[in-house]
Amino acid sequence: MAKIAFILLCHKDPDAIIQQAEQLTAAGDYISIHFDARAPKAYFDRIRTELADNPNVAYARKRLKCGWGEWSLVAATLEAIISAEQAFPRATHFYMLSGDCMATKSARYAHSFLDRHDCDFVESFDFFKSDWIKTGMKEERLIYRHWFNERTQKRRFYWLFWLQRRFGLTREIPHDIDVQIGSQWWCLRRQTVEKILEFTRERKDVMKFFSTTWIPDETFFQTLVRHLVPAKEIQTRTLTFLMFTDYGMPVTFYNDHYDLLLAQDTLFARKISPEAKELKKRLGKLWASERDHFGISNEGRKLFDFLTGRGREGRRFAPRFWETEASLGPERELLIIACKKWHVAKRLIQSISARTDLPTVAYLFNEENTDLPDLGGIQDSLSKRHRHRRALMRMLFDYHQSDRMVVCMDTSSLDLMQDFVNDRATTRIMVVQCQFSDDYLQGHAQRVGLAGGETPAGAMSRLLPSVRNDVLHEAERIREARFTHYYTINESDPVEANARALGQFLSVSDEEARLIAETPYLFHD
Structure with missing residues (x-):
């Protein structure tokens, strides 16, 4: 019959180590302990004193100072193995454990399992x-x-x-x-x-x-x-059940994971929370029990992926703290004015600010010197504003103490609009459609670096049609995005039509909307 010599590497909590050693050796198995030399000597002395009468406990010949990623971990393991190999000639198997591991089956089941499988269990991939x-x-x-x-x-x-x-x-x-x-x-x-x-x-x-x-x-x-x-x-798998999050951190098990752990096709689990007192108690009793049958469903990893995936989609759990902080908030309303002619949009939001109590911000994601309050440095550069776009907008809402705000964006900023539309806040988009003269397009080409002051007239004349099509295509892409709350005003439309669109977009009275639509020289270059 199989007898296991457990190789235990540990560095803390002597009481837990003592309890773990007593539980594992109670069924006739053995344990060889390496207690990190970085830990207080008093801890190690306590372990040796409490386990002095247990003949199934041995200790590594040397206590080494161990560090993550170092050879010292392997060297410490070899020291514990050498001691176990010499002290326990009847041991048939050697099982690597840490202080955070606990059995998820009975000793009777584990011995029978190892008797049925004459092989080594170790992950070994090229x-x-x-x-x-x-x-x-x-x-x-x-x-x-x-x-x-x-x-x-x-x-x-x-x-x-x-x-x-x-x-x-x-x-x-x-x-x-x-x-x-x-x-x-x-x-x-x-x-x-x-x-x-x-x-x-x-x-x-x-x-x-x-x-x-x-x-x-x-x-x-x-x-x-x-x-x-x-x-x-060789079976290329481990008999210890462990999982990792998307961030590479080991999943910790708690009191309510008892049934899940027993259902996995493994003998131990890592890692058990130090706070899971009830789970540790139940698993300790389980190892010493005579139970020899376990319903193995082995769904642990798939279930974890499924549930955490639903949590990320917001269908199973409450929002994580980073999701909450990344959202503008469902009670807020962001009003985006998309306009290629920045001076037109700036005149428009000046009029909106004068006739309503809505805070307004001009081209904060397009213009470096946009007038912004001090928000702790997040507003310092365009790159920071783009990288922390939702955090920036949330801080602006808080700064203005308002749940509604108007901002201007260039029509090329479709990705920003889509990002904000996907937020839990309500986002409204209004495109200001302007007419573009050749003089304006030539100036635009120079501003964006497509042309310079010395570009020949012939080359400019060939370039302008492409620039015009590009500008018009940006507005068309916004329309084709089919945003739920989408509005337009047009330079060529009558004041009444633009006032209706503004009233719906801003949720203001007809009179206020008309005054805004009648802003003097609104579309003038």
């Missing part, structure tokens, strides 16, 4: 051909030497990296191994562990190579198992 690494360094993890920790010695880490890259100081990967990558949470048979320990003693070249790679805990055991064990005796 380092270069697989897409296991999503972002960041890939080949650079191996071909350059990494002596400093990126998290604690960032400047030295990147100084060494760029120095090697600048002078081409790459190195060869040991020719007879194919580097693999995968999760560090594995379960290996005793014969496999013995082969790995023998390999570490004989192949100092491979040990030297991995000792200066970056994040070797994702490659060392994964590579050696594939190198030493026939492929038919």
